[in-house]
Amino acid sequence: MAVEALFDISEPGQARAKEACKGRAVGIDLGTTNSLVAAVQAGQPVCLRGPEAGASVVPSVVHYAADGHVVVGQTARDDLAPRFAQDTIASVKRFMGRGPQDAEATRRLTPYQFAPAAGEPSLVRFVVAGGSRLVTPVEVSAEILRVLKARAEADLGGELDGVVITVPAYFDDGQRQATRDAGRLAGLDVLRLLNEPTAAALAYGLDKQAEGTFAVFDLGGGTFDVSILKLARGVFEVKATGGDSALGGDDFDRLIAGHLLQAMGLPDDGGGDRFLVRRVLDAARAAKEALTEAPDIAVVVERPGGGTWRGQLDRAQMEALVRPVLDRCVRPVRRALADAGVAAADLTGVILVGGATRMPLVREFVSTLFGREPLHDIDPDEVVALGAAIQADILAGGSGRDDVVLLDVVPLSLGLEMMGGVAEKLIHRNTTVPCGATQTFTTYADRQTGFDLHVVQGERELVADCRSLARFKLTGIPPMAAGMARLEVTFLVDADGLLRVSAREQTTGKETAIEVKPSYGLTDDEVERMLLDSFAHAEDDVKLRSLTEQRVEAERILAALRAAMVDAPELLADADRQAVAAAVRVLETARAGTDHLAIRAAIEGLDAASKDFATKRLDRALDVGLRGQGVRAVEARVDESATAKGTTAGVKRSHAGHEHG
């Protein structure tokens, strides 16, 4: 029976049946602007900060260098994005599970270069690494996940045995699939996709012992979600959810950036100057953040072709700019309340989530909208990751929290295309997951021998207005009169909110079942290929890194030697002079090549040839030191060089953490 096939659970995990190791399941908030990883430790969820105990957030910015390096996080955002605008991808979440056409709005003011659409269905692909590489949003997200994975493994001291990744509640099936694919690509065992507002409610509910009906207002960098939840006796029941998966703080930045460009007397799309766009977007983001505290600020932007532009921006101006975008939150909120069957006045509280809710304007807006002051006791940047960590802990079975259960919903109705392009809904929005539905259809034409099934998601009546999720065929039905065949179609939505579809022609027993792969998603083959690619790249990357390191080391030694020869030529014995010169030539030749082992060997050769010279220099330095400056100064100098070396090593280490494998 086809329906049975839907329940087939194929593994990555007889392995899962293994004894759950406690404490190494983590929650990941894969955000538009920032990403975080958190784990439950000693019964409390905490954000992991890595061995350096730095910030909890990792900026969701990925830089692809021309030499193959991948750098993720703050360095990518602050140092590399301004210089390599096209090779440094920020806000990739907005492109997840989207086709090139969908992303049009986001592309209007963007520093990226997109590969021309190829094939059908076509994917968004960024041209990066100086034009040498094409990457999909899934691959870019996987880089961010790898960094979080490395951070968690370093902090928890071992391999992770499962993760929960959060997604906006309003993400459709394609966006969810893409997120799961990114997790797989990063080598993670994704135990569950969890809706962000639900995660936040979980963190609040368990921490504050809250009971009642809550609204979660989640305005992040690129997505807006509103969920209405009922919290009672450990049951977190989502009554309704709504939102806009392309509305967030990023849009504020773009509006402010457009204003700045106009004020600079430039076209408000930046006129195709990627570096200008990146600079202005960064200035806009900085201005927005500064205006959270200050009533007005000075804005300085480097003009194209030199010179700087200086201007002023006050909070009222900024608020007037972003207000129209914020107003788009009203309708989803009203609809979610109506769907949940509650009035704003009946709510126990409103929880704020997402970086954009730090803005005074947004808080004021939420207060007006719900007629009450919102709660923000838990850091709105961290609350989602903390909730995801709790869920991961529960799923891994280490929590002992048998009383907690999450009842989440399908955010958007799921249906099939009927004759005439009308969408027939099989599962309605806000249905509790997991859920299923079966409906019987018949043939339209005489002697019709197949069915074309087109799975769509959305609230609109016409298929053209809904999102296309998948198309598949059921063929080989014997010719019958129209209306005679009986096609039974079953939808199943699992606890991740992912859809599977099966179809069975009842008179013949012919059947087919598919796991819905979104039209803009990746097939299993593509994910496999990317996995293989990333392994291949991993080796390349290691080689590239070694090469870069050896080249840097060669530079350093050659420079030091040159300086020493100028400083104390008399210490270099004539007998050694020729050998040193020869070793320098060998090293210079090797450095120009691409074999890091050859460079290493040449460095060692030069070391040997100049050993005597170096010893004499050290003796003299110690002499000078003992006579003139005292030991302390010599030690200090030695320390200095040691520190400099240590720093280099430190940079390498953190790079290593950000790379494949």
Next chain:
Amino acid sequence: MSMICWSCEKNAGEGLLCVGCGAIQPPFAGVDHFAVLGVERRFDLDLAVVEARYKDQARILHPDRYARADARARRASLQRAVQLNEAWRTVKDPVKRGEYLLSLWGGTAQVAVAPGLLMEVMELREALAEAQAAADHGRVAALAMDVRGLEARALGAVAAGFSRGLAAADDIARALAAVRYYQRFAEEVAVHEEAHAGAAVVHGG
């Protein structure tokens, strides 16, 4: 209706979990929604009690409990959860519950709609269209209130019909049809309000 447990291969009993080893068991086919929830098969139910039953079960069989379990346990949990959610979705909604009960009785909710009802609904729709065209929000709200009253009365008729039993099946079906018409009317009002209201109205109602 006892089954052999997939895990310990002994008699599993009739419950959700095997009486011997505690492993979650796949659902039985052909069990009605009331039985799934463990409540009496009737229209007139205390929904608070049913909801508590639903949540107690959800806590035990939710797939989150079995994220780490054997594939067969995960499959059983998924099937059970789908079955339970569908049962609650049907039983908590009076129209769905009524239609479902009728179908269990072997009856059908598909009956000819009373001509009086059609006339009434057409008049209400005209009044709504006029009020909306005139942007008379007070009138729209008053109409919505009237229809809510009619809906409540029709639901009363459904409940009364069920208390009379199978003989009242046609009356029940007609009353259910009326409820559906009134609900559709209310939805249209809501869509209109959604399209025309601003931020300020949200916390007003």
